[in-house]
Amino acid sequence: MEKSEIYEQVKIRLLRYSQIDTQSQPYSGHWPTTDKQRNLAHLLRDEMIEIGVSDVYMDEAGCVVYGRIPSNMQGGNGTAVGFIAHMDTAPDASGFEVKPWVLESYDGGDIVLNREKSIVMRAADYPNLSQYVGQDLILTDGTTLLGGDDKASISAIMTMAEYICSNSDIRHGDICLAFTPDEEVGGLARDLDLDRFGARCAYTLDGDHLGWYEDETFYASEAVFEFFGRSVHTGTAKGIMINAVDMAAQLMAMLPEKEKPQYTDGIEGFFHVISCEGDCEKARVRLIIRDFDAGNFGRREALLQELADDLRKKYGQERVELTITHQYSNMKEVLKDVPFMTQILKESIRQAGIEPVCEPFRGGTDGAALSFRGLPCPNLSAGYENAHGRFEYVPIHSMEKNVEILLNICERYATLR
Numbered sequence: 001m002e003k004s005e006i007y008e009q010v011k012i013r014l015l016r017y018s019q020i021d022t023q024s025q026p027y028s029g030h031w032p033t034t035d036k037q038r039n040l041a042h043l044l045r046d047e048m049i050e051i052g053v054s055d056v057y058m059d060e061a062g063c064v065v066y067g068r069i070p071s072n073m074q075g076g077n078g079t080a081v082g083f084i085a086h087m088d089t090a091p092d093a094s095g096f097e098v099k100p101w102v103l104e105s106y107d108g109g110d111i112v113l114n115r116e117k118s119i120v121m122r123a124a125d126y127p128n129l130s131q132y133v134g135q136d137l138i139l140t141d142g143t144t145l146l147g148g149d150d151k152a153s154i155s156a157i158m159t160m161a162e163y164i165c166s167n168s169d170i171r172h173g174d175i176c177l178a179f180t181p182d183e184e185v186g187g188l189a190r191d192l193d194l195d196r197f198g199a200r201c202a203y204t205l206d207g208d209h210l211g212w213y214e215d216e217t218f219y220a221s222e223a224v225f226e227f228f229g230r231s232v233h234t235g236t237a238k239g240i241m242i243n244a245v246d247m248a249a250q251l252m253a254m255l256p257e258k259e260k261p262q263y264t265d266g267i268e269g270f271f272h273v274i275s276c277e278g279d280c281e282k283a284r285v286r287l288i289i290r291d292f293d294a295g296n297f298g299r300r301e302a303l304l305q306e307l308a309d310d311l312r313k314k315y316g317q318e319r320v321e322l323t324i325t326h327q328y329s330n331m332k333e334v335l336k337d338v339p340f341m342t343q344i345l346k347e348s349i350r351q352a353g354i355e356p357v358c359e360p361f362r363g364g365t366d367g368a369a370l371s372f373r374g375l376p377c378p379n380l381s382a383g384y385e386n387a388h389g390r391f392e393y394v395p396i397h398s399m400e401k402n403v404e405i406l407l408n409i410c411e412r413y414a415t416l417r
């Protein structure tokens with residue numbers, strides 16, 4: 001089958017971008033969390049200039065790249081629309097020396113990723129593969145992640161930009177682009193300058209499965225419990241020792257048994273202990289709270305305060321400290337006031353011949369934070385599979401379709417009043 005120019009371009013782009021190590025790092029203490037993300041940022045800046053994108057700018061400190069394709073309609077008309085994707089890859093798997101390769105017309109069987117190291121992706125272990133029989137896949141050599149999360153999105157956005165810049169007969173309003181660092185470590189697009197970006201409506205591109213979109217995320221916060229014990233020799237401890245690890249264990253036992261990630265799905269919320277460390281003298285429990293409903297979310301935070309108080313009553317006020325830090329909110333709160341944004345997204349997916357699927361996203365997106373900063377941002381899936389691991393892959397057709405969806409979105413914003 002003849003492959004389109006767009007098909008070739010998204011393929012070449014992902015092969016190129018994925019080889020640049022842009023892994024982010026949690027708790028690094030600075031932003032961007034790793035310097036190497038700038039390597040991709042510089043490349044994207046140069047490439048946007050080459051394609052003919054205007055107002056290309058890289059914020060060196062924040063590591064955010066911007067570009068704009070100005071409206072070509074009379075008097076600069078048309079509603080501006082923006083697209084945002086993240087440059088970093090997840091810390092969960094190595095992003096060093098990624099060696100992407102293309103498997104043409106997948107036959108439905110097991111895929112040998114690395115003959116030398118006998119690394120095989122078994123069709124039985126990854127049922128999602130069966131949807132892509134006959135398609136071309138971009139894969140890893142089984143030792144690193146691919147970084148299709150989120151470079152499949154960057155590839156689609158850049159290819160859409162190139163297509164629009166080189167086809168002047170397509171009518172469009174302002175199209176604003178931004179690529180941001182550190183999404184995987186809770187960066188929440190913190191350094192994205194909304195004035196420089198320009199558009200007042202935007203879409204993030206991230207997530208798996210072609211044709212899926214999200215307009216709802218969790219409410220999210222992180223809670224840190226600190227326990228201060230009293231350590232003495234175990235032989236003479238009676239009536240004196242207070243074990244901080246005991247307090248931490250009691251806290252974890254008091255959390256609602258079935259309200260954990262492993263027991264919940266759909267629109268159910270949870271508590272999740274991320275880490276627990278300590279000794280007799282001092283212990284710390286770090287956990288996250290997630291819920292789709294504002295009321296339930298508030299009750300979850302209140303429950304943690306009650307548990308802290310119970311433990312204080314038992315061991316003493318000064319022995320328990322609880323700090324709750326807000327992370328992000330459910331973007332539905334903002335998006336419900338701009339229903340046309342989700343509507344356009346749905347229509348644009350359908351126009352590309354794909355049935356749109358929307359499920360509440362059991363996580364957060366940079367768009368959730370941006371929505372509350374005044375830039376409403378539903379999310380369109382990137383089309384990658386098995387993200388954050390060595391078995392990640394991207395069907396090239398999914399990226400090609402996303403370019404089509406983006407073009408459909410631009411077309412609709414051109415005539416939006």
Ligand SMILES: [Zn+2]
Nearest residue numbers: 149150206207
């Ligand atoms: Zn992502």
